[in-house]
Amino acid sequence: MIQSLLIANRGEIACRIIRTAQAMGIRTVAVYSDADANALHVQEADEAVHIGSSPARESYLVGEKIIAAAKATGAEAIHPGYGFLSENAEFAQAVIDAGLIWVGPAPASITAMGLKDAAKTLMAEAGVPVTPGYMGENQDPAFLAERAAEIGYPVLIKAVAGGGGKGMRKVDDAADFMDALASCQREASASFGNAHVLIEKYIQRPRHIEVQVFGDTHGNIVHLFERDCSLQRRHQKVIEEAPAPGMDEATRVQLCAVAVKAAKAVDYVGAGTIEFIADASEGLRADRIWFMEMNTRLQVEHPVTEEITGVDLVEWQLRVASGEALPLRQDALRINGWAMEARLYAENPATGFLPSIGPLDHLEFPEELRVDTGVEQGGEVSPFYDPMIAKLIAWGETRDEAIGLLRDGIDCTEVWPVKTNAGFLGRLLDLPEFGIGDVDTGLIAREVDALVTPPEPDEDELAEVAAALCASPDDGPFSAALGFRVNAPSRAEARITDDSGNSYVVSFDEVEADEPTADVLAFTDGFARRYVLEEPRGSGHSAVSDGAILSPMPGRIIAVEVAAGDIVTKGQKLVTLEAMKMEHSLTAPFDGVVAELNAEVGAQVQVEALLVRIEMVEV
Ligand code: ADP
Numbered sequence: 357m358i359q360s361l362l363i364a365n366r367g368e369i370a371c372r373i374i375r376t377a378q379a380m381g382i383r384t385v386a387v388y389s390d391a392d393a394n395a396l397h398v399q400e401a402d403e404a405v406h407i408g409s410s411p412a413r414e415s416y417l418v419g420e421k422i423i424a425a426a427k428a429t430g431a432e433a434i435h436p437g438y439g440f441l442s443e444n445a446e447f448a449q450a451v452i453d454a455g456l457i458w459v460g461p462a463p464a465s466i467t468a469m470g471l472k473d474a475a476k477t478l479m480a481e482a483g484v485p486v487t488p489g490y491m492g493e494n495q496d497p498a499f500l501a502e503r504a505a506e507i508g509y510p511v512l513i514k515a516v517a518g519g520g521g522k523g524m525r526k527v528d529d530a531a532d533f534m535d536a537l538a539s540c541q542r543e544a545s546a547s548f549g550n551a552h553v554l555i556e557k558y559i560q561r562p563r564h565i566e567v568q569v570f571g572d573t574h575g576n577i578v579h580l581f582e583r584d585c586s587l588q589r590r591h592q593k594v595i596e597e598a599p600a601p602g603m604d605e606a607t608r609v610q611l612c613a614v615a616v617k618a619a620k621a622v623d624y625v626g627a628g629t630i631e632f633i634a635d636a637s638e639g640l641r642a643d644r645i646w647f648m649e650m651n652t653r654l655q656v657e658h659p660v661t662e663e664i665t666g667v668d669l670v671e672w673q674l675r676v677a678s679g680e681a682l683p684l685r686q687d688a689l690r691i692n693g694w695a696m697e698a699r700l701y702a703e704n705p706a707t708g709f710l711p712s713i714g715p716l717d718h719l720e721f722p723e724e725l726r727v728d729t730g731v732e733q734g735g736e737v738s739p740f741y742d743p744m745i746a747k748l749i750a751w752g753e754t755r756d757e758a759i760g761l762l763r764d765g766i767d768c769t770e771v772w773p774v775k776t777n778a779g780f781l782g783r784l785l786d787l788p789e790f791g792i793g794d795v796d797t798g799l800i801a802r803e804v805d806a807l808v809t810p811p812e813p814d815e816d817e818l819a820e821v822a823a824a825l826c827a828s829p830d831d832g833p834f835s836a837a838l839g840f841r842v843n844a845p846s847r848a849e850a851r852i853t854d855d856s857g858n859s860y861v862v863s864f865d866e867v868e869a870d871e872p873t874a875d876v877l878a879f880t881d882g883f884a885r886r887y888v889l890e891e892p893r894g895s896g897h898s899a900v901s902d903g904a905i906l907s908p909m910p911g912r913i914i915a916v917e918v919a920a921g922d923i924v925t926k927g928q929k930l931v932t933l934e935a936m937k938m939e940h941s942l943t944a945p946f947d948g949v950v951a952e953l954n955a956e957v958g959a960q961v962q963v964e965a966l967l968v969r970i971e972m973v974e975v
């Protein structure tokens with residue numbers, strides 16, 4: 357067995373791997389960038405090595421530094437986690453050439469599955485049904501347009517080197533094909549350094565179903581059943597579950613057999629995932645499920661499989677990398693109950709899901725659930741990496757039970773001042789379609805408006821908040837923000853405002869407290885609000901939110917939609933920022949006037965640069 361392991365990753369997955377390694381008595385070595393000097397994975401590992409500055413391309417993506425860190429600390433093996441270098445065959449080879457153990461498949465298997473076109477061709481040859489489409493060399497636009505017409509619209513243009521939901525364009529009509537192709541190729545070269553695309557039939561009522569596979573160096577390959585990852589936003593998974601709702605046993609047996617066949621075709625060793633796309637217009641049918649791609653690494657959503665099978669997939673990875681045979685044979689693997697995972701992201705659904713960067717001053721996770729995270733209260737979400745804060749994972753005897761537990765867990769999730777998608781996740785779990793397992797990858801987009809709108813605060817919440825904000829000092833004990841003592845109540849009225857600029861006139865029972873509270877945080881169904889007393893009008897700055905629009909991360913301004921002095925309405929687009937290779941629109945938090953504008957098209961801006969300031973106008 358491996359005695360020491362370097363984890364070439366950060367965040368929740370680094371912590372997840374460290375947990376299992378330590379339980380197995382393996383010494384762990386973390387690596388970290390400047391931004392991560394105080395990160396949780398650094399604290400939890402037995403040892404940690406600084407490998408460079410904050411941008412990933414200067415630290416977590418620099419293979420030589422990582423290998424040097426392993427050598428310097430005497431680590432025997434390297435686990436790449438997911439993302440970063442996990443699917444980089446050259447890095448895997450360099451690890452092996454350095455005399456270290458690579459916790460992953462052979463570099464040749466990574467290469468075989470690395471590009472979507474080559475992988476599909478290989479799978480088709482191995483007798484695996486693949487999504488119908490064109491996956492050849494010829495990239496001439498007119499030729500590709502002909503193929504698209506042959507396949508029949510709608511089609512999906514996909515970067516062969518794409519990943520993480522990027523580099524894809526759905527085209528509904530031949531007239532739009534050329535523009536979509538050009539824009540997809542531009543994004544593909546910018547993000548992946550490879551402009552090659554393939555054209556696929558866009559599957560109707562698509563469901564994303566994937567199968568966990570596992571191989572060892574003794575020629576054994578098993579599957580650990582399927583996961584359903586159909587709840588997606590912009591082709592990125594949001595909620596995942598196992599097993600897949602509506603999957604009958606016969607279909608499961610066929611699908612999992614196909615997955616094992618696919619893994620065998622590349623002599624797969626270690627943990628891998630075969631992703632399929634299903635046409636669910638008439639339920640799940642084996643003849644309407646096609647191979648889409650293989651991810652040759654541990655998957656973000658691997659915990660749901662662990663929860664229904666009782667297998668620790670990281671333990672299996674470390675055993676297999678140490679040369680052991682798979683601990684269980686296929687016939688010893690069973691599905692037990694139902695598991696569901698929600699990805700908690702530092703993003704603001706109310707502003708088009710803009711990433712939300714900053715300190716985690718207040719952070720509470722549900723105690724009843726498995727929570728895989730890489731941050732703690734007092735930590736921060738940095739602009740340099742993926743904004744996932746945690747994965748909340750629930751297990752129940754039945755699907756309904758798992759949904760209920762996850763829903764309760766979301767209600768108990770409290771994060772501030774970083775904004776999260778917790779409220780959005782809760783709404784998603786409440787959707788009647790989701791409740792009956794009637795899911796497809798378009799569900800979120802169809803319902804998005806209802807999913808992102810916070811509920812109106814109820815009167816009781818407002819009364820409690822107002823009472824806490826107006827509490828007058830006394831000598832009694834004062835515990836939590838809302839835990840004040842009611843003492844001969846008398847009725848009062850106050851004007852309070854939340855952080856979105858909504859103001860409320862509230863009548864409440866006066867209370868006494870140690871000291872008045874400057875602000876009160878309230879968490880309702882995952883939606884977070886901060887309330888303050890509204891200062892009398894005309895006293896200068898508004899107390900709540902002074903309407904300062906800060907750049908959420910370093911980036912470049914690509915559009916400015918307003919001029920200084922313009923009257924704007926809540927939600928109106930002000931400035932568009934290009935950052936982390938995505939476009940983010942910044943919108944007005946409330947009705948007002950553009951009091952300050954520091955944004956110019958083409959300008960590079962730092963994180964938290966003041967771009968626009970909106971002032972409320974007197975009416
Ligand atoms: P999964 O099915 O495990 O979510 P993805 O392909 O969506 O697989 O990516 C897993 C993780 O790897 C993402 O959450 C992200 O952190 C990282 N990742 C993958 N591809 C990219 C990419 N092209 N750019 C940035 N991050 C990526």
Ligand code: ADP
Pocket residue numbers: 487512518519520521522556557558559560562564588591592631633648649797
């Ligand atoms: P990535 O490498 O970015 O994960 P995938 O090929 O796995 O790329 O596709 C990502 C998502 O895009 C899928 O989970 C699915 O929701 C959607 N998708 C991909 N191919 C198709 C298709 N042919 N028809 C409909 N939806 C698709």
Ligand code: MG
Pocket residue numbers: 631649
């Ligand atoms: Mg995928």
